[in-house]
Amino acid sequence: MKLQAKDIFDKLKSEFSDSIIEIKEDKGSDPFITVDAKKVLDICLFLRDTEELSFDYLSSLNGMDYKNNLGVVYNLFSTIHNHKITLKVILDKEQPSVPSIEGVWKSANWHEREAYDMFGIKFEGHPNLIRILSPYDWEGYPLRKDYKTPEYYHGFKVPY
Amino acid sequence: MGLLNRLDDPYETGGVILGTVEDLLNWGRGRSDWYLHFGLACCAIEFMAMNASHFDFMRFGTIPRPSPRQADFMIVSGTVTLKMAERIKKLYDQMAEPKYVISMGSCANCGGPYWEHGYHVLKGVDRIIPVDVYVPGCPPRPEALEEGMMKLQEKIMNQKLFGKKK
Numbered sequence: 001m002k003l004q005a006k007d008i009f010d011k012l013k014s015e016f017s018d019s020i021i022e023i024k025e026d027k028g029s030d031p032f033i034t035v036d037a038k039k040v041l042d043i044c045l046f047l048r049d050t051e052e053l054s055f056d057y058l059s060s061l062n063g064m065d066y067k068n069n070l071g072v073v074y075n076l077f078s079t080i081h082n083h084k085i086t087l088k089v090i091l092d093k094e095q096p097s098v099p100s101i102e103g104v105w106k107s108a109n110w111h112e113r114e115a116y117d118m119f120g121i122k123f124e125g126h127p128n129l130i131r132i133l134s135p136y137d138w139e140g141y142p143l144r145k146d147y148k149t150p151e152y153y154h155g156f157k158v159p160y
Numbered sequence: 161m162g163l164l165n166r167l168d169d170p171y172e173t174g175g176v177i178l179g180t181v182e183d184l185l186n187w188g189r190g191r192s193d194w195y196l197h198f199g200l201a202c203c204a205i206e207f208m209a210m211n212a213s214h215f216d217f218m219r220f221g222t223i224p225r226p227s228p229r230q231a232d233f234m235i236v237s238g239t240v241t242l243k244m245a246e247r248i249k250k251l252y253d254q255m256a257e258p259k260y261v262i263s264m265g266s267c268a269n270c271g272g273p274y275w276e277h278g279y280h281v282l283k284g285v286d287r288i289i290p291v292d293v294y295v296p297g298c299p300p301r302p303e304a305l306e307e308g309m310m311k312l313q314e315k316i317m318n319q320k321l322f323g324k325k326k
Contacts (some may be wrong), residue, residue: 154242156287
């Protein structure tokens with residue numbers, strides 16, 4: 001049976017209580033649920049394994065920069081019930097760390113590497129957390145808002 | 161190429177052709193250019209159209225080569241990232257002299273749409289290797305690349321082996 005975001009939120013709230021922070025259902029954007037970063041692995045396992053939820057597909061996983069904080073956004077979809085939900089976690093900018101959900105959905109592997117590459121978010125428990133797009137010796141995290149383009153890379157001038 | 165094959169030619173019956181070494185070498189080089197294709201982005205898609213039967217790139221005497229050691233010129237088509245720039249330099253150095261480069265599309269010419277915020281993009285492939293022909297466009301039509309190829313042939317046909325360069 002297809003569930004609405006509010007129903008999914010209620011189910012999570014009854015299971016995890018304080019770890020589920022809020023739900024936002026603004027018009028013009030998909031509804032999303034903000035959750036506690038420490039509990040994200042348990043929440044994802046619950047979302048996947050509970051029969052009436054059955055989120056069997058991770059559509060995408062993105063890093064975010066909210067200026068004062070970093071964050072991760074998880075877009076989940078259920079091919080069985082044809083419903084979807086967005087999870088968000090807010091992370092500390094100095095020590096951005098969140099449990100890896102690579103064990104829940106394998107597609108998270110490269111997505112988490114990308115978020116690490118671009119935002120420097122550490123995914124605890126990831127089997128191979130190295131840069132995926134930038135060169136391995138790249139310095140800094142390019143998609144952060146305070147990122148400065150380097151003057152030189154291996155002797156090549158970077159700015160125009 | 162200067163051919164002496166007139167009726168009053170004393171060499172007529174001997175089957176002799178006269179010309180300069182320069183013309184002969186330039187003719188050979190200009191009419192059978194084998195290329196190393198460096199397809200990096202959407203320009204490479206346009207280049208595939210160039211290679212297909214409608215535009216038929218091979219009528220210029222070009223043959224695609226997988227190895228830089230067998231290639232006479234290189235077509236850099238697409239966005240040159242800093243990660244790839246080192247590889248391009250390495251492959252260019254492996255090509256045998258004389259070697260030429262066609263830079264295809266805005267990205268390879270000058271960085272294209274990534275010129276300002278492209279932290280990862282080399283702003284023009286001419287920063288690492290010398291470029292002979294620039295083909296503008298985003299991406300260029302196959303006709304533009306044809307023109308670029310003819311410009312390269314023109315350049316090769318006019319080059320001097322000895323003395324001052326033209």
